[in-house]
Amino acid sequence: xxxxxxxxxxxxxxxxxxxxxxxxxxxxxxxxxxxxxxxxxxxxxxxxxxxxxxxxxxxxxxxxxxxxxxxxxxxxxxxxxxxxxxxxxxxxxxxxxxxxxxxxxxxxxxxxxxxxxxxxxxxxxxxxxxxxxxxxxxxxxxxxxxxxxxxxxxxxxxxxxxxxxxxxxxxxxxxxxxxxxxxxxxxxxxxxxxxxxxxxxxxxxxxxxxxxxxxxxxxxxxxxxxxxxxxxxxxxxxxxxxxxxxxxxxxxxxxxxxxxxxxxxxxxxxxxxxxxxxxxxxxxxxxxxxxxxxxxxxxxxxxxxxxxxxxxxxxxxxxxxxxxxxxxxxxxxxxxxxxxxxxxxxxxxxxxxxxxxxxxxxxxxxxxxxxxxxxxxxxxxxxxxxxxx
Amino acid sequence: xxxxxxxxxxxxxxxxxxxxxxxxxxxxxxxxxxxxxxxxxxxxxxxxxxxxxxxxxxxxxxxxxxxxxxxxxxxxxxxxxxxxxxxxxxxxxxxxxxxxxxxxxxxxxxxxxxxxxxxxxxxxxxxxxxxxxxxxxxxxxxxxxxxxxxxxxxxxxxxxxxxxxxxxxxxxxxxxxxxxxxxxxxxxxxxxxxxxxxxxxxxxxxxxxxxxxxxxxxxxxxxxxxxxxxxxxxxxxxxxxxxxxxxxxxxxxxxxxxxxxxxxxxxxxxxxxxxxxxxxxxxxxxxxxxxxxxxxxxxxxxxxxxxxxxxxxxxxxxxxxxxxxxxxxxxxxxxxxxxxxxxxxxxxxxxxxxxxxxxxxxxxxxxxxxxxxxxxxx
Numbered sequence: 001x002x003x004x005x006x007x008x009x010x011x012x013x014x015x016x017x018x019x020x021x022x023x024x025x026x027x028x029x030x031x032x033x034x035x036x037x038x039x040x041x042x043x044x045x046x047x048x049x050x051x052x053x054x055x056x057x058x059x060x061x062x063x064x065x066x067x068x069x070x071x072x073x074x075x076x077x078x079x080x081x082x083x084x085x086x087x088x089x090x091x092x093x094x095x096x097x098x099x100x101x102x103x104x105x106x107x108x109x110x111x112x113x114x115x116x117x118x119x120x121x122x123x124x125x126x127x128x129x130x131x132x133x134x135x136x137x138x139x140x141x142x143x144x145x146x147x148x149x150x151x152x153x154x155x156x157x158x159x160x161x162x163x164x165x166x167x168x169x170x171x172x173x174x175x176x177x178x179x180x181x182x183x184x185x186x187x188x189x190x191x192x193x194x195x196x197x198x199x200x201x202x203x204x205x206x207x208x209x210x211x212x213x214x215x216x217x218x219x220x221x222x223x224x225x226x227x228x229x230x231x232x233x234x235x236x237x238x239x240x241x242x243x244x245x246x247x248x249x250x251x252x253x254x255x256x257x258x259x260x261x262x263x264x265x266x267x268x269x270x271x272x273x274x275x276x277x278x279x280x281x282x283x284x285x286x287x288x289x290x291x292x293x294x295x296x297x298x299x300x301x302x303x304x305x306x307x308x309x310x311x312x313x314x315x316x317x318x319x320x321x322x323x324x325x326x327x328x329x330x331x332x333x334x335x336x337x338x339x340x341x342x343x344x345x346x347x348x349x350x351x352x353x354x355x356x357x358x359x360x361x362x363x364x365x366x367x368x369x370x371x372x373x374x375x376x377x378x379x380x381x382x383x384x385x386x387x388x389x
Numbered sequence: 390x391x392x393x394x395x396x397x398x399x400x401x402x403x404x405x406x407x408x409x410x411x412x413x414x415x416x417x418x419x420x421x422x423x424x425x426x427x428x429x430x431x432x433x434x435x436x437x438x439x440x441x442x443x444x445x446x447x448x449x450x451x452x453x454x455x456x457x458x459x460x461x462x463x464x465x466x467x468x469x470x471x472x473x474x475x476x477x478x479x480x481x482x483x484x485x486x487x488x489x490x491x492x493x494x495x496x497x498x499x500x501x502x503x504x505x506x507x508x509x510x511x512x513x514x515x516x517x518x519x520x521x522x523x524x525x526x527x528x529x530x531x532x533x534x535x536x537x538x539x540x541x542x543x544x545x546x547x548x549x550x551x552x553x554x555x556x557x558x559x560x561x562x563x564x565x566x567x568x569x570x571x572x573x574x575x576x577x578x579x580x581x582x583x584x585x586x587x588x589x590x591x592x593x594x595x596x597x598x599x600x601x602x603x604x605x606x607x608x609x610x611x612x613x614x615x616x617x618x619x620x621x622x623x624x625x626x627x628x629x630x631x632x633x634x635x636x637x638x639x640x641x642x643x644x645x646x647x648x649x650x651x652x653x654x655x656x657x658x659x660x661x662x663x664x665x666x667x668x669x670x671x672x673x674x675x676x677x678x679x680x681x682x683x684x685x686x687x688x689x690x691x692x693x694x695x696x697x698x699x700x701x702x703x704x705x706x707x708x709x710x711x712x713x714x715x716x717x718x719x720x721x722x723x724x725x726x727x728x729x730x731x732x733x734x735x736x737x738x739x740x741x742x743x744x745x746x747x748x749x750x751x752x753x754x755x756x757x758x759x760x761x762x763x764x765x766x767x
Contacts (some may be wrong), residue, residue, distance in 0.1 A: 018543055070634075158536065166615055167572070277473065278476065280472050280474050280476040281465070281476050281477075281478060281479075283443050283470075283472070283476065284470070284476040284478075284537075285478075285489070286442070286443070286462070286463040286464050286532075287441055287442075287463050287464070287468065287469065287470045287538075288464075288489050288537065289464045289465075289467075289490045289493045289494055289541070290464055290488030290489075290490075290493050290539065291462075291464055294493055298489070298493075300476055302480045305478065309533070329461075329762075343760065373458060382479065382480060383479050384523045385477070385479045385481060385521060385522035385523025385524070385525070386470075386477050386478060386479035386522055387474035387476055387477075
């Protein structure tokens with residue numbers, strides 16, 4: 001079994017400095033790091049550890065830092081060893097050069113990342129803090145002095161018994177709103193996915209008149225926010241409702257349909273992805289006997305999963321967070337989405353910040369779940385190997 | 390297996406304003422191996438894509454096994470195609486790649502397994518069946534692409550420059566594998582390439598295409614067996630295209646015509662004999678005399694020689710090429726010699742052009758019949 005030795009002095013033959021050697025050790029597997037100083041610079045090697053006779057590697061951080069190099073080197077060693085046990089003895093597998101300032105760079109990077117993370121996370125912690133405070137106060141310390149679950153009880157629809165024994169009934173059907181939001185977001189995202197994918201296929205692969213003009217028009221129209229069309233949207237759905245009641249005002253169907261209008265962006269996104277996939281794959285499928293639909297379904301779609309996951313997440317987040325259109329179309333208390341409903345807590349004379357915060361955290365829940373579920377689909381390199389580059 | 394028939398096939402991408410292919414007539418017999426060869430832009434790949442249905446046929450008639458298939462979509466033509474870029478499905482394993490077409494056709498699992506197994510055995514892919522394309526080398530990928538068309542048992546195999554992405558050693562090896570495959574399966578095959586070695590070694594018949602010139606009737610230059618194209622090129626284009634290095638061409642006029650032998654006077658005044666039948670041509674008409682570098686004899690004079698000055702030398706070990714200058718030469722004058730004796734650049738030598746190895750073309754580029762060249766069995 002070969003071991004790996006890190007040497008930081010010059011290679012006798014090539015006179016290059018630190019190298020990773022693979023050596024047949026005395027039958028024992030393991031990683032061996034030597035602690036020699038470099039002959040010229042008198043610097044210690046970045047990675048060091050005692051002989052691996054059961055002792056742990058001292059500098060674990062440094063091991064992690066060059067983990068991928070180490071892994072590759074180790075793998076190559078094993079492969080070479082598997083091919084031919086003798087030929088690689090003492091052979092130089094790869095050069096390992098660890099500049100000294102790497103450590104500072106890594107730490108600087110980490111600190112910046114932490115600062116950045118704090119910037120993003122601070123509002124989130126604030127909201128959680130507000131939702132756990134007794135009473136409805138927007139300001140206060142980040143860690144509540146006397147935390148209470150009052151707002152969470154009310155948000156989840158459970159009556160709350162106050163300290164003086166009086167009972168506060170949940171003022172609003174928050175869970176119904178949440179469910180409405182999920183229904184609308186899920187249906188509209190799914191429809192957006194289906195329509196945008198097929199639409200993008202047409203734009204990416206088919207030839208038809210006015211294709212370029214249509215693409216440009218979609219792009220330009222998308223630049224105007226939906227708010228500008230609020231009046232039009234309102235009166236449109238008012239009219240539609242006369243004929244198709246479930247698409248009328250104050251119905252979730254109307255909101256879902258209105259959200260489909262944001263599809264142009266997604267068509268552009270998916271079209272761009274489709275265009276990176278070599279057309280010859282579908283041609284090969286056609287010659288294999290696939291109809292255009294089968295080529296789309298069995299070849300193009302499986303290769304486009306990452307962008308489909310991204311589009312689904314984007315559409316889902318957009319419709320969960322959307323306020324203006326939903327606030328105009330929806331009216332009765334039981335039909336509101338969470339984004340619109342939460343506004344009910346903020347009466348002009350009575351800002352129920354605590355309840356509002358609890359509802360706000362709840363609205364993040366479905367997004368997080370969808371994100372976690374879709375994350376495993378967002379991977380790169382799906383199309384590699386199919387065609388010669 | 391099938392016969393493929395092309396009648397007056399033409400292709401235009403802009404409703405007839407310019408033509409890519411014009412008036413292509415071909416009869417490809419059952420089990421034949423045909424190579425389309427020509428320089429870039431001659432439309433050979435387009436022609437292949439028209440046969441498999443990936444390009445529309447602007448006019449003319451394409452039939453496979455006697456059925457007109459002009460308007461059939463590719464998935465109904467039952468042809469197999471191997472792409473230059475392999476075009477493997479990256480998300481499927483080798484076995485899935487090969488079984489894809491059969492699964493679409495709802496073949497029984499036993500049939501699928503049997504055919505995939507058979508193809509894998511022929512192409513030595515058994516050990517790789519579970520691999521994804523990205524974990525394979527170029528040669529292996531191209532073998533999978535070939536296997537994918539084998540399992541479909543197509544009526545016609547189409548190869549679109551299948552070896553041009555491989556390195557030289559692998560190309561030679563894959564060339565032999567394709568030849569072996571064709572001997573074994575005997576499926577009608579059409580092979581597009583710009584590499585004449587591939588065409589000469591693989592094909593029963595070679596179709597030479599040229600980029601369509603303005604006003605030309607067709608860009609089909611010649612159809613023939615490999616050696617027929619070499620010894621009896623129909624015209625100047627084929628003569629220049631087949632053979633490496635290219636044939637040398639001299640400008641001249643017929644001094645004395647004849648049925649067995651022709652005297653050609655070059656514009657420099659030198660007179661050369663050529664064993665060609667020019668009985669139908671008039672003395673004094675302009676002609677082009679051609680001779681291949683491998684048929685020239687340097688520093689020899691058997692009475693049919695020209696003078697030239699050495700411009701450059703290329704020593705390849707087994708042979709050397711002398712680049713010469715001569716006043717009536719078109720493009721280049723290359724002389725092949727087997728020895729690698731030291732020759733001075735800039736010095737003058739005499740080169741013998743044996744009459745029986747000379748080719749002669751009239752002013753339109755059409756070849757005169759050679760009288761002493763080897764006859765090719767038809």
